[in-house]
Amino acid sequence: MMLAVQMDLLNAVGRINDMAVAWNHVIDLVWVVNRIAVLTLFILVLATGWSSIRYGWLHRLFRGRSYPSLVAYGWVLALLWWVVQLPGNFYQHAKYPAPDADSFGGWLTGQIGSLLPVMLGIAVLAWLPYRLLRWSPHRWWLWLGAASAPALLAVFVLQPVWTVRASGLHPLQDTSLSAEIRALAARCGIAHPQVVVGGDDTHVVGLGGASAIVLQSDLQKVENPAQIRFTIAHELKHYVEGDNWKAWVISVALVLLIGGTFHFAGRPLTRRWKDQFGFDEIADPRSLPLLAVCVVLVWTAILPLFLSYNRHIERDADRFGLALSGEEHAAGALFRSWKDELSLPDTDVFGRLIRANHPSTSERIRMAETFEPSEGDLPELCVRGQALPSNGTASP
Numbered sequence: 072m073m074l075a076v077q078m079d080l081l082n083a084v085g086r087i088n089d090m091a092v093a094w095n096h097v098i099d100l101v102w103v104v105n106r107i108a109v110l111t112l113f114i115l116v117l118a119t120g121w122s123s124i125r126y127g128w129l130h131r132l133f134r135g136r137s138y139p140s141l142v143a144y145g146w147v148l149a150l151l152w153w154v155v156q157l158p159g160n161f162y163q164h165a166k167y168p169a170p171d172a173d174s175f176g177g178w179l180t181g182q183i184g185s186l187l188p189v190m191l192g193i194a195v196l197a198w199l200p201y202r203l204l205r206w207s208p209h210r211w212w213l214w215l216g217a218a219s220a221p222a223l224l225a226v227f228v229l230q231p232v233w234t235v236r237a238s239g240l241h242p243l244q245d246t247s248l249s250a251e252i253r254a255l256a257a258r259c260g261i262a263h264p265q266v267v268v269g270g271d272d273t274h275v276v277g278l279g280g281a282s283a284i285v286l287q288s289d290l291q292k293v294e295n296p297a298q299i300r301f302t303i304a305h306e307l308k309h310y311v312e313g314d315n316w317k318a319w320v321i322s323v324a325l326v327l328l329i330g331g332t333f334h335f336a337g338r339p340l341t342r343r344w345k346d347q348f349g350f351d352e353i354a355d356p357r358s359l360p361l362l363a364v365c366v367v368l369v370w371t372a373i374l375p376l377f378l379s380y381n382r383h384i385e386r387d388a389d390r391f392g393l394a395l396s397g398e399e400h401a402a403g404a405l406f407r408s409w410k411d412e413l414s415l416p417d418t419d420v421f422g423r424l425i426r427a428n429h430p431s432t433s434e435r436i437r438m439a440e441t442f443e444p445s446e447g448d449l450p451e452l453c454v455r456g457q458a459l460p461s462n463g464t465a466s467p
């Protein structure tokens with residue numbers, strides 16, 4: 072009897088793992104197929120001269136005005152980009168193994184929603200590289216990087232303001248939680264951390280003095296007080312060490328890398344294939360699909376590096392959070408509660424390479440449950456903490 076129960080349990084665990092493995096393979100496969108589809112699309116658009124013909128047609132339609140022609144052409148390309156990914160995305164939607172899947176209508180609305188920011192980005196930004204290319208044909212990509220630095224800085228600095236305004240976030244009302252947060256922050260010499268509540272993700276927005284900790288609206292429902300102390304301590308690492316500054320530097324470097332790739336690889340390619348492409352310089356807006364190819368290739372190439380660096384930052388934030396709060400039991404129980412049957416398995420190496428922006432839940436459980444404080448966990452200005460005796464403290 073006992074053996075039968077154990078076998079049932081083993082079978083259930085096996086099924087859950089099989090399901091997670093199969094589902095994550097679907098996501099990995101769709102990721103690869105979609106990237107191949109997008110690259111093939113843009114290469115065909117270039118190689119068949121379609122880009123030249125279509126842009127020429129739009130240019131005549133808008134009576135030679137370059138801004139509306141470029142934006143309209145960018146939107147046509149964005150629409151094609153969206154359409155070639157639809158079959159893959161639908162396959163992924165159809166393969167979702169859990170009962171809480173979106174309806175077809177909900178899925179389609181989400182897909183349309185993903186197109187709108189791309190179109191907005193094209194309307195706001197696509198003219199800039201082409202204007203700079205005309206103005207400084209040899210150094211334009213450096214100017215692009217230089218222009219992106221203050222622009223992205225403004226985006227990062229203003230992010231807390233519009234996050235609060237646009238997403239209906241509100242200042243933290245709970246005075247006891249607020250006191251707990253102030254006590255934790257004071258251990259790192261921060262007198263008045265800005266804390267707001269709303270949305271479904273706890274994170275830090277903004278840069279320097281303009282940073283704010285955003286607490287997900289149901290935090291007090293899904294975590295007990297000890298777990299909340301750990302979570303806040305984790306977020307304080309991002310706040311204290313200015314991790315969003317690193318994100319800003321990476322964003323500027325990414326713009327430089329894309330611009331540099333378009334400049335150094337795009338120019339010789341355009342000269343070599345000018346008869347097929349129907350244009351002979353990258354300053355011609357007909358080169359927009361080539362710029363899109365550079366964006367996809369550069370982003371795909373650096374994505375694993377970026378994610379690996381992000382996992383490193385998050386690993387440090389966990390150690391920081393454990394050391395500052397002293398809540399390793401509560402953190403271990405919290406991570407255990409996150410293990411769901413579809414999470415990315417540790418064995419899916421490719422999936423982790425292209426998608427994992429945090430250490431795996433198993434790794435985080437191991438880290439919390441075997442945590443031994445060490446010198447490097449906290450910067451010098453912070454004072455290590457001990458778990459507070461509280462009724463909500465979970466112990467395994």
Ligand SMILES: [Zn+2]
Pocket residue numbers: 305306309385388
């Ligand atoms: Zn984090």
